[in-house]
Amino acid sequence: MISKPPGLPFLAVFSAAASVILTWASYPYWYGIEMFLFAIPVGCLLLAYWAIRMVWADRKGTLTGGLGSRWFMPWFVAVGVVLALITDAPFWIRFTISEPSIKAYAEAVVKNPDREEPCQWAGLYYVCDGGQYSDLDTGEEVPGSAEFGVQEWFLDDNRGFLWLPSGEPDETADDSYRYLKDHWYGYKGWDGW
Numbered sequence: 157m158i159s160k161p162p163g164l165p166f167l168a169v170f171s172a173a174a175s176v177i178l179t180w181a182s183y184p185y186w187y188g189i190e191m192f193l194f195a196i197p198v199g200c201l202l203l204a205y206w207a208i209r210m211v212w213a214d215r216k217g218t219l220t221g222g223l224g225s226r227w228f229m230p231w232f233v234a235v236g237v238v239l240a241l242i243t244d245a246p247f248w249i250r251f252t253i254s255e256p257s258i259k260a261y262a263e264a265v266v267k268n269p270d271r272e273e274p275c276q277w278a279g280l281y282y283v284c285d286g287g288q289y290s291d292l293d294t295g296e297e298v299p300g301s302a303e304f305g306v307q308e309w310f311l312d313d314n315r316g317f318l319w320l321p322s323g324e325p326d327e328t329a330d331d332s333y334r335y336l337k338d339h340w341y342g343y344k345g346w347d348g349w
Contacts, residue, residue, distance in 0.1 A: 166205065170230045173198050174237045182246035182280075183306060184334060184342025185315050206230060251336065254279020261286060262319040265302035273304065281317075282307045289318055292326035303343070314345035 177195055180187035240246055251258075257279035265273050265286040273286030289301035298320065305316035318325055318333065318341040325333040330346035 185344040262302035
């Protein structure tokens, strides 16, 4: 068994690890530290396993196949993940699919500014705590704005979206904003670290 190339179970574990990284990169702000702390140990273990299997198969003389063989499939997956991260594709794909639902949630917040919107799925994001954006300088809520968090199953933090019809959001030491498109911003607030 060890003299054969890494097969489907290895590729499934490798692809699952890649999926976790791509999922964490699909939020308005990446889970950068978490991605790093996950990718380094898991990647090193998988690389070590792959290298041991390859060296053992080479010693046994069962190392066959060219560039398209299953020996190199993990490298194709890894290169695909790196290219996706460089182009920010996980976020843009998820955001584009979810944008109509997110916009409907933002419109519900705008229609009822005194009521906090409940948690619900808006497209591919689980959004919560919808309310109006408060201007940092005046302390007043900006009419027509909507700010809401995006929840992640395993991590608890403060990331989400902001719909701001005019102006730009105020950044602080704790809150940072990322312009997305039109009147959409992604935000990251202080998460208690």
